[in-house]
Amino acid sequence: MIKKIMVPIAFSKYSKGILDYAAGLAEPLAAELLVVNVVNKRDLEAVNKITSFGYKVDSEKYLKTIKSERRQELAKMTGPLTLPDERVSFTFLIGDPTSELLRYAVESEADMVVMGVKNKDISHMFAGSVAERMFQRCPVPIVSYRSDDIAARLRKRIYKHIIND
Helix, strand or coil, X not given: CCCEEEEECCCXXXXXXXXXXXXXXXXXXXXXXXXXEEEEHHHHHHHHHHHHCCCCCCHHHHHHHHHHHHHHHHHHHHCCCCCCHHHEEEEEEEECHHHHHHXXXXXXXXCEEEEECCCCCHHHCCXXXXXXXXXXHCCCCEEEECCHHHHHHHHHHHHHHHHCC
């Protein structure tokens, strides 16, 4: 039985669709949505590097700003959801995105993950991405979300490259 659905959100243009799709799965199952965002440790390392050159930027302020901006964006995305507030939670993680998502999936006892993929090339759809590593290593089922525009583009490529060959 699916009780917890983890939804990694990268705040891309597809994040709202991913969240809506996951909520659509969660509602009839009476499942919780565990919305997760990972701040990549490489971004913090870059901020620290810039600071070492004398610029007035620090990782604490950067992190505080990022979290504030993302909380506001998440409030916009979750506002229209029909799930009760107590069934939707949001967690910030810091580190390597794949490692942190895998750790969180296990620690939160997620039963399913709903996420998108970024790569647009059908022949290298998962190459090098967080999604690829999640599909390889995640101990629970992963549903790969496709927006209407990505699905149409993939159908067109399949038709062109496979069906017409």
